Amino acid sequence: MNTPELIRRKREGSTLSEDEIRFLVEGYLAGRIEEYQISALLMAIFFQGMTAAEAATLTRIMMASGRTYDLSAIPGPKSDKHSTGGVGDKVSLVLAPLVAAAGIVNPMVSGRGLGHTGGTLDKLDAIPGYRWNLTESEFKAQLEAVGCAIIGQTDDFVPADKRLYALRDVTATVESIPLICASILSKKASSGTDSLVMDVKCGSGAFMDSPKKARALAEQLVAIGTQLGLKTSALITQMNQPLGTTVGNALEVRETIDILKGGGPADTRDVTIELGAEMLVLAGVSPTEEQARTTLSELLSSGRALAKFTEWIEAQGGDPRIVDDPSVLASAPGLDIFKAPASGVAQSMNVRQIGVAANMLGAGRMKTTDEVDPAVGLEVFVNVGDRIDAGQELVRIHHRDGKGLEECRRLLAESFVFGEEAAAPLPLIVDRVQ
Amino acid sequence: MNTPELIRRKREGSTLSEDEIRFLVEGYLAGRIEEYQISALLMAIFFQGMTAAEAATLTRIMMASGRTYDLSAIPGPKSDKHSTGGVGDKVSLVLAPLVAAAGIVNPMVSGRGLGHTGGTLDKLDAIPGYRWNLTESEFKAQLEAVGCAIIGQTDDFVPADKRLYALRDVTATVESIPLICASILSKKASSGTDSLVMDVKCGSGAFMDSPKKARALAEQLVAIGTQLGLKTSALITQMNQPLGTTVGNALEVRETIDILKGGGPADTRDVTIELGAEMLVLAGVSPTEEQARTTLSELLSSGRALAKFTEWIEAQGGDPRIVDDPSVLASAPGLDIFKAPASGVAQSMNVRQIGVAANMLGAGRMKTTDEVDPAVGLEVFVNVGDRIDAGQELVRIHHRDGKGLEECRRLLAESFVFGEEAAAPLPLIVDRVQ
Numbered sequence: 001m002n003t004p005e006l007i008r009r010k011r012e013g014s015t016l017s018e019d020e021i022r023f024l025v026e027g028y029l030a031g032r033i034e035e036y037q038i039s040a041l042l043m044a045i046f047f048q049g050m051t052a053a054e055a056a057t058l059t060r061i062m063m064a065s066g067r068t069y070d071l072s073a074i075p076g077p078k079s080d081k082h083s084t085g086g087v088g089d090k091v092s093l094v095l096a097p098l099v100a101a102a103g104i105v106n107p108m109v110s111g112r113g114l115g116h117t118g119g120t121l122d123k124l125d126a127i128p129g130y131r132w133n134l135t136e137s138e139f140k141a142q143l144e145a146v147g148c149a150i151i152g153q154t155d156d157f158v159p160a161d162k163r164l165y166a167l168r169d170v171t172a173t174v175e176s177i178p179l180i181c182a183s184i185l186s187k188k189a190s191s192g193t194d195s196l197v198m199d200v201k202c203g204s205g206a207f208m209d210s211p212k213k214a215r216a217l218a219e220q221l222v223a224i225g226t227q228l229g230l231k232t233s234a235l236i237t238q239m240n241q242p243l244g245t246t247v248g249n250a251l252e253v254r255e256t257i258d259i260l261k262g263g264g265p266a267d268t269r270d271v272t273i274e275l276g277a278e279m280l281v282l283a284g285v286s287p288t289e290e291q292a293r294t295t296l297s298e299l300l301s302s303g304r305a306l307a308k309f310t311e312w313i314e315a316q317g318g319d320p321r322i323v324d325d326p327s328v329l330a331s332a333p334g335l336d337i338f339k340a341p342a343s344g345v346a347q348s349m350n351v352r353q354i355g356v357a358a359n360m361l362g363a364g365r366m367k368t369t370d371e372v373d374p375a376v377g378l379e380v381f382v383n384v385g386d387r388i389d390a391g392q393e394l395v396r397i398h399h400r401d402g403k404g405l406e407e408c409r410r411l412l413a414e415s416f417v418f419g420e421e422a423a424a425p426l427p428l429i430v431d432r433v434q
Numbered sequence: 435m436n437t438p439e440l441i442r443r444k445r446e447g448s449t450l451s452e453d454e455i456r457f458l459v460e461g462y463l464a465g466r467i468e469e470y471q472i473s474a475l476l477m478a479i480f481f482q483g484m485t486a487a488e489a490a491t492l493t494r495i496m497m498a499s500g501r502t503y504d505l506s507a508i509p510g511p512k513s514d515k516h517s518t519g520g521v522g523d524k525v526s527l528v529l530a531p532l533v534a535a536a537g538i539v540n541p542m543v544s545g546r547g548l549g550h551t552g553g554t555l556d557k558l559d560a561i562p563g564y565r566w567n568l569t570e571s572e573f574k575a576q577l578e579a580v581g582c583a584i585i586g587q588t589d590d591f592v593p594a595d596k597r598l599y600a601l602r603d604v605t606a607t608v609e610s611i612p613l614i615c616a617s618i619l620s621k622k623a624s625s626g627t628d629s630l631v632m633d634v635k636c637g638s639g640a641f642m643d644s645p646k647k648a649r650a651l652a653e654q655l656v657a658i659g660t661q662l663g664l665k666t667s668a669l670i671t672q673m674n675q676p677l678g679t680t681v682g683n684a685l686e687v688r689e690t691i692d693i694l695k696g697g698g699p700a701d702t703r704d705v706t707i708e709l710g711a712e713m714l715v716l717a718g719v720s721p722t723e724e725q726a727r728t729t730l731s732e733l734l735s736s737g738r739a740l741a742k743f744t745e746w747i748e749a750q751g752g753d754p755r756i757v758d759d760p761s762v763l764a765s766a767p768g769l770d771i772f773k774a775p776a777s778g779v780a781q782s783m784n785v786r787q788i789g790v791a792a793n794m795l796g797a798g799r800m801k802t803t804d805e806v807d808p809a810v811g812l813e814v815f816v817n818v819g820d821r822i823d824a825g826q827e828l829v830r831i832h833h834r835d836g837k838g839l840e841e842c843r844r845l846l847a848e849s850f851v852f853g854e855e856a857a858a859p860l861p862l863i864v865d866r867v868q
Contacts, residue, residue: 007606011480036473043477046445125805171474172441 003027003037009332011044019056025061025160035167042164042173049082050178052220056227058171058178062186065160068105069136071192074144076105077283081192081275082184084208084217085117086201088242088380090252092150094259094272095279097308100147101299102276102292104286107143109152109157109191113364113372116205116355118252121152122364126249126329126374130318144313147308156188175207177217181224188230195231197278198222200272202430203240205351211430218433236431237271241349241408248363248377248398252331257323258308267383270428273297309424324367330375332361332398336405344418346384348414354380357411360404361397376400378408385425388418437461437471439703445478451518452491459594469601484612486654490661492612496620497777499594503570505540505626508578510539511717514627515709516641518619518651520635521789522676522814524686526554526584528693533713534581534641534709535733536720540713542584542632543576543625547798547806550639551787552686555586556798560683560763560808564752580749581742592620609641611651615658622664629665631712632656633705636864637674639785645864651808652867655656665716670865671705675783675818678702682797682811682832684763691757694740701817704862707731764809766795766832770839774826778852780818788814791845794838795831808836812842819859822852 001023012018016024024041027033043402050058071078079099083089094108110132113119124130132152134142142149161183168174188196201207202214218234225232245266246255259262259272277292279285286292299305315318322328359366362373381398382388395412400404408429435458450458458475461467463504505512513533523747530540537818544566558564568576574863576583586772602608622630636648639683652668659666678699680689682834692698692708711726713719720726733739740757748754755762772803791802796807813830816822829846833839 005771009607011477013730034604035468036601037605039470039474040477040607043445043481044606047477084490167470170438170468171471172438172445172478173474271640314553 001031003166007037007044007386010041010048014219015054020059021054021057021080025058028063028376029160029163038173040167040175042048042176042179044310045179045322046173046176047280052223052227055178055182055220055224059182059186059189059224059228062158062160062164062182065154065189066190066193067154070189070193071105071107071140071143074105076103077195077285078105078109078193079195079197079279079283080106080188080191081197081279082188083199084201084206086239086243087116087118087205087351088244088247088252089118089198089201090123090244090246090256090268091125091272091275093253093256094268095276096148096150096271097260098296098299098305099276099279100312101308102148102295104279105143105284106148107139107191107193108148109153109187110150112283114368115366116352116359118247118249118364120150123249123252124150125392126253127313127318127322128328130313131276131316131376134316140306140348142315146312147364148312149316158190161186173231177220179325180217181220185219185225185228185230189228194215194227194231195279195282197275197282198232198234199275199347200236201239202236203238203351204349205242205355206239215433221362222433227338233278233282234433235274235278235429236433238426238428238430242351242354242380243271245379245381246377247354247358247380248361249374250371251377251379251398253329258307260300261418264299264420267428269300274313274429289358312432317354329413329426332375334402336397337393338395338397338409338412340388340390340394340418341413343390344388344420345348345423346388347417347419347421347423348383348384348387349417350415353415354378357408357415360408360411361399362403373400382416385423437467441471441475442476444475444482447482449485450618455488455491456495459492459499463499463594463597473605473607476602476605476610479613486657486661489612489616489658490606491647493616493620493623493658494614495730496592496598497624500590500592501588502595502624502853503573503626505541505574505577506538506639507587507764508539508574510537511539511719512627513541513629513631513712513713513717514540514606514625515631515633516622517633518635518640519550519783520673520677521550521639522681522686523552523635524557524678524680524690524702525556525633525706525709527602527690528702529688529710530582531694531746532706532730532733533710534741534746535715535739535742536710536729538581538713538717538719540582541573541625541627542582543587544584545587548802550682550692550786550798550801552798554584555807556684556806557583557686559806560687561747561752561756562762564747565750566751566799572745576749580746582746587621592624595620598729601669607784613653614651615654618655619659619664620661621683623662626653627664629707629713629716630659631716632666632668632832633709634668634670635671635673636670637678637785638783639789640673649865649867654761656867667712667716668864668867669708669712670867672858672860672862672864673785676785676788676814677705678743679813679815680811681788681792681814682767682795683750683806683808684709685813687756687763687809688760694734696735701862703734708863727866766809766834766837768833768839770831770833772829772831772843774822774828774852775847776852777859778822778854780816780820780822781851781853781855782818783851783855784849787845788812789850791842794842794845796834796837807834816850817859819857
């Protein structure tokens with residue numbers, strides 16, 4: 001096979017065969033095909049797309065580049081959830097023990113945050129003692145004993161994705177739907193799950209800013225996931241305001257525990273229940289969404305989900321006292337209040353910028369070498385549609401010695417649009433793709 | 435400036451500024467920007483194109499990467515011709531002395547052939563003693579004394595084009611009109627010419643197979659050339675049959691001399707006169723095309739063009755006896771005849787394949803490391819529209835000890851389409867862009 005000819009065929013809109021995709025990906029990983037050829041191919045894919053079958057083939061070949069977990073020996077339905085990334089999204093921390101309490105095995109392999117979005121591993125790092133680097137046998141043993149585990153990616157976990165993603169990042173080829181799908185699904189399918197519910201975030205804090213784009217991604221994820229033999233469905237959920245009230249790692253763990261105790265912000269709770277209900281139905285644990293919602297609400301109100309959370313955290317070495325004593329979690333020494341500059345109705349928010357504002361304090365990374373401070377972050381007390389009085393407390397800024405505070409306040413001042421007209425509250429679930 | 439962001443902007447169809455293009459090209463040449471980023475940019479340009487002003491800026495920045503010839507001290511109008519490449523195209527060898535005899539200074543910097551098309555330097559290498567590597571002062575002195583010179587590219591002649599072309603070749607980004615234009619025009623404008631006539635070949639032996647594509651390229655060449663301050667026009671000429679009768683280096687030199695002696699195939703002669711007339715009018719040497727044609731025909735019939743040819747070849751070290759004694763040129767020891775398999779009318783030819791058939795004998799290169807044999811090649815005695823009898827001699831194959839002969843005959847057998855219907859002879863000049 002001839003690499004320039006394969007690039008040319010993709011450039012002209014042809015579909016590449018399994019042998020051809022394998023030749024390209026394996027050749028790239030083995031150093032037989034140059035990076036400058038693969039980047040040209042990726043740009044051709046950006047413009048010409050891939051069929052669902054073609055993207056599924058790419059996904060399979062990427063999976064074969066490294067370790068995959070075979071969980072078939074563990075009893076029970078395996079199901080997982082993946083979010084495309086948002087601001088304040090701590091759903092995984094609630095959802096994993098919640099669905100495990102409902103009888104699902106949830107094997108979750110997570111990553112770190114980069115850019116304006118947070119990462120689940122960064123949130124878990126805020127829990128003293130939590131160990132994300134389980135061995136394969138520890139991972140499997142915990143899934144069998146507890147029903148859930150959240151671990152990080154080992155170096156040999158889909159190495160093809162690491163190489164391709166790094167190349168896409170520096171060649172402006174990230175925003176390609178089939179490549180996004182192959183990246184996500186190669187990792188999710190390698191975790192050993194049988195079914196997958198995608199949370200495709202949509203809005204000013206998401207990679208997909210419009211419902212149309214989010215639906216296009218969701219449809220491709222479901223189509224390609226299905227081709228891979230995964231039961232897959234997707235919810236498109238609101239990201240035109242941060243999810244819940246907290247943005248920042250220890251703060252988000254606190255909100256997680258509030259939800260598990262039956263309280264917490266309604267939006268975080270409701271999105272978690274919707275995603276969990278989708279998982280229960282897809283995995284065959286509940287016959288209907290309605291019954292699944294009832295099951296999950298009861299697990300939250302009864303404390304059984306909280307007990308599963310404690311069991312899980314303790315199994316992975318985390319300090320279980322965080323559940324009853326929030327002071328075990330890091331807290332920032334500085335507190336600053338961002339007040340409403342004038343009265344009015346909150347019309348819209350630039351959520352991406354709110355995420356960046358939190359990063360300025362140290363809550364996340366703008367580049368991979370940035371250090372994360374678990375204690376700092378934001379509490380945001382305004383939703384779109386709320387009527388606000390001048391001087392009202394909008395955001396609490398938890399900072400360390402004023403680090404990034406000025407920049408954070410400047411970004412926040414630009415992030416909220418207030419006006420006189422009424423504004424409808426935003427629907428939590430924008431769309432659903434099955 | 436940020437390279438991925440610039441790639442992204444081109445990907446989205448934006449126009450890059452002069453500073454941005456300079457940042458990218460100079461950064462690439464200096465090793466600050468990676469090849470995998472430039473190849474992704476090239477693929478984005480393939481899909482999104484460039485404005486004429488943008489491509490002219492790219493061309494100027496490419497020119498600035500190396501040596502350019504300043505011919506302003508040499509009296510007389512400087513004009514040059516460039517062909518996009520065909521099979522049997524020996525026009526430059528006739529045209530340079532012909533227009534020099536008409537009072538034009540023709541500084542020509544030429545390249546070697548690759549793929550099915552021939553290269554002017556390869557044809558000149560068939561002339562014993564011809565030296566294409568003149569120094570800059572020798573080049574200028576000869577232009578002033580003789581009026582024409584054809585030299586090869588030094589290593590420091592538009593190095594940006596060498597780097598970019600090599601990268602495009604292995605990343606399927608050759609076929610981009612603005613990139614083709616920048617590659618051609620950076621070299622042509624660096625030769626010091628004031629005006630340029632493009633011969634855009636069109637047909638089965640050309641890079642542009644349809645008149646529509648050829649016209650698109652011609653229009654861009656004229657638009658970008660004009661932006662560069664070059665008087666530029668273009669003829670779109672026939673390449674659905676080889677030009678003239680010969681394909682192969684020494685054979686083409688023989689045909690060149692036949693034309694300069696007032697004979698030779700009508701198509702080679704007529705295309706040369708049309709391109710020369712365009713040069714004379716563009717350079718202001720003749721008031722009308724008609725008068726220019728008369729001037730050029732007289733220079734051929736009077737022997738003055740032949741005398742200029744002899745003067746030029748001798749000035750560059752070539753053996754002038756080739757003019758009167760064809761045996762000074764290499765000739766192949768083997769001669770094989772390809773006959774018409776049946777009677778009928780020649781409907782069409784696969785000219786690219788005829789070019790490859792000649793390469794099989796050693797007349798050209800399929801890859802840069804192939805060695806060229808000046809003696810071998812084809813004489814093709816059929817044009818589209820000709821009525822042919824079974825067994826009639828169609829092609830004479832000049833080979834060396836049967837090398838490549840079997841493959842050559844196989845390709846020729848597939849290259850001609852005969853049928854019963856009449857077929858119109860092909861027009862020589864397909865279109866004209868000014």
